[in-house]
Amino acid sequence: MKVTFQKKIVNNPDFFIFLFEEGKTDQKRIKEFCGTKKDVPFEGKIKECLRVLHPELPHEVYLFGLGNLKMTDGLWKEMRSTFFKTKPFLKGVVNIICDNLTERQVYQISLGMALAYKKLVTYKVENGTNGHSEPEIVFTVKNEVAIESGNKALLLSDTQESVMTWIDTPSNIKTPAFMVDKAKNSAKKYGFSCKVLDKDALQKQGMFSLLAVGQGSANPPAMLVLEYKPQLQKAKKIGLVGKGITFDTGGISIKPSTNMGFMKSDMSGAAAMLGCIELVAKRKLPVHLVVVLPLAENSVDANSIRPGDVISSYSGKSIEVIDTDAEGRLVLADGLSYIIKNYNPDVVIDMATLTGNVVQSLGNYASGLFTNNEELAEALLSAGQQSDEKLWQLPLWDEYKQDMLSDIADIKNLGSKPMAGSVTAAKFLEFFTEGHTAWAHIDIAGVAFTDSEYAKSRTATAFGVHLLCQFIENWLEKK
Numbered sequence: 001m002k003v004t005f006q007k008k009i010v011n012n013p014d015f016f017i018f019l020f021e022e023g024k025t026d027q028k029r030i031k032e033f034c035g036t037k038k039d040v041p042f043e044g045k046i047k048e049c050l051r052v053l054h055p056e057l058p059h060e061v062y063l064f065g066l067g068n069l070k071m072t073d074g075l076w077k078e079m080r081s082t083f084f085k086t087k088p089f090l091k092g093v094v095n096i097i098c099d100n101l102t103e104r105q106v107y108q109i110s111l112g113m114a115l116a117y118k119k120l121v122t123y124k125v126e127n128g129t130n131g132h133s134e135p136e137i138v139f140t141v142k143n144e145v146a147i148e149s150g151n152k153a154l155l156l157s158d159t160q161e162s163v164m165t166w167i168d169t170p171s172n173i174k175t176p177a178f179m180v181d182k183a184k185n186s187a188k189k190y191g192f193s194c195k196v197l198d199k200d201a202l203q204k205q206g207m208f209s210l211l212a213v214g215q216g217s218a219n220p221p222a223m224l225v226l227e228y229k230p231q232l233q234k235a236k237k238i239g240l241v242g243k244g245i246t247f248d249t250g251g252i253s254i255k256p257s258t259n260m261g262f263m264k265s266d267m268s269g270a271a272a273m274l275g276c277i278e279l280v281a282k283r284k285l286p287v288h289l290v291v292v293l294p295l296a297e298n299s300v301d302a303n304s305i306r307p308g309d310v311i312s313s314y315s316g317k318s319i320e321v322i323d324t325d326a327e328g329r330l331v332l333a334d335g336l337s338y339i340i341k342n343y344n345p346d347v348v349i350d351m352a353t354l355t356g357n358v359v360q361s362l363g364n365y366a367s368g369l370f371t372n373n374e375e376l377a378e379a380l381l382s383a384g385q386q387s388d389e390k391l392w393q394l395p396l397w398d399e400y401k402q403d404m405l406s407d408i409a410d411i412k413n414l415g416s417k418p419m420a421g422s423v424t425a426a427k428f429l430e431f432f433t434e435g436h437t438a439w440a441h442i443d444i445a446g447v448a449f450t451d452s453e454y455a456k457s458r459t460a461t462a463f464g465v466h467l468l469c470q471f472i473e474n475w476l477e478k479k
Helices: 027-034 075-089 103-116 144-168 176-190 199-205 208-214 260-265 268-283 328-343 356-362 374-387 398-404 421-430 465-478
Strands: 003-006 015-020 049-053 060-065 093-097 136-140 193-197 222-228 237-242 244-248 288-298 347-352 367-371 391-393 439-443
Touching: 003 103, 003 144, 015 027, 027 060, 049 075, 060 075, 075 103, 103 136, 103 144, 144 260, 144 268, 144 465, 176 193, 176 222, 176 244, 176 268, 176 288, 193 199, 199 208, 199 222, 208 288, 208 328, 222 268, 222 328, 237 268, 237 328, 237 465, 244 260, 244 268, 244 328, 268 288, 268 347, 268 465, 288 328, 328 347, 328 421, 347 465, 356 367, 356 421, 367 374, 367 421, 374 391, 374 439, 374 465, 398 421, 421 439
Parallel strands: 003 136, 015 060, 015 093, 093 136, 237 288, 237 347, 244 288, 347 439, 367 391
Antiparallel strands: 049 060, 193 222, 222 288, 367 439
């Protein structure tokens, strides 16, 4: 779909779309474009949408309400929903008039519009468009800053759509090798390095925790090490680690069959991190970014790890496996140790669909944040509000560590008490952060794969891409 931004109104488009805040509708302008002398009954309330046919000219006019914009940051979600509902009716040239709005509002509206046209991954024999052709979208904005803001939103939406596609891809196609190929292609296209540690390299490096998770699958594990270096010398370094379980049966501690198919989304953390470095490279942000993605499929066969096994890890620490369905923390353990020992970033953030407990606590509206650094916590919480990918900070107190201590190994991968599972999982990960003083763990289990306008079933959200890039932008401005 072609989308452009300009400072002039289009001559003779097929559709005009005007957007107004509640209580700030411009009746003079509305009457002019709608071809009427009477006031149009439109108040600008959120989700309000009015279609008006011009009595003489061939164009149609849509009026979208933006509501009370005291808080702009969540506007993109409302706009995605509004554009999704109206897109079957829009064709030809659509002129979206935003010259009455701020640059931040243009950003939010552009993002919502672009995401409304996201295509669902489908393998149907008849895969048509139901007769709906994509329109040409032209935004009319007030200045060059707004144009820049809108184009920035399009870069984000394009990346988010790629991330959604990777997550929604079925796991018979999306193996660790699939993710390796996607990363290689992205690195080549956008200009960052991509190092692949295959099974043999993992063995030589001592990535025994990652290897243990993948040993029951016909699809071998791998680890991706991605690095973006800006031209700026001595740029601050951020390290990201994403859980990349391309399918999770639970292993021998097998999951119930109900909704197991949703476990194709268990690599959402890795997908978001790959999307983040891709977007940083697209925008050429002046940050040194290192991304480590441990990839594996947690399957069941005669070679699978068993409850009660003791395995080693890249850190050299031993782990007692209590539950093979607590596998995400095992692959992250090696990823965290590797990135800290080899790159020593200023900040380390990991992201994972890690625990059902965080879903019980926060539902589908926020992810759990755990960190040993309050400055980092504040920065991530702020970025979460700005991106409307919200975080809620949970404790990381040492009292929770006691339940993770093993009698026969350095640590066990699951506590013995059926409570505070998201916290004890974070304490497990902290054990492998090598004493790093600026580490954060984000549990996205409730927000990565949810209900949406796109389908009858759950689909990917690309949660984390917007959040992390907003965090990086803020961090660069502050530093």
